[in-house]
Amino acid sequence: MPQLSPLNWIFLFLLFWVAILVMSxxxxxxxxxYFSTSTSKVSSVKENKWNW
Incomplete structure (x- = not known):
């Protein structure tokens, strides 16, 4: 393991959990x-003019 300062270990720890949170x-x-558009395709297209 590289010799990192404790502050860098804290930053790595926070970066790891932030990445997991963002991915989830x-x-x-x-x-x-996906589920909201698949259940009601016709009504969601009329209501949502942005098509996303």
Whole structure:
């Protein structure tokens, strides 16, 4: 293991958990959008003019 200062270990620890949190939020967001559009395609296209 490299010789890092304790502050750098804290930054690495925080970066690791922030990356996991961001990835899980992105996965949750993509599943939410997918399921909401697949259940009601016609009404969601009329309501959502941005098409995303």
């Amino acid at each position: 939020v992105l996965i949750w967001w993509s599943k939410k959008i």
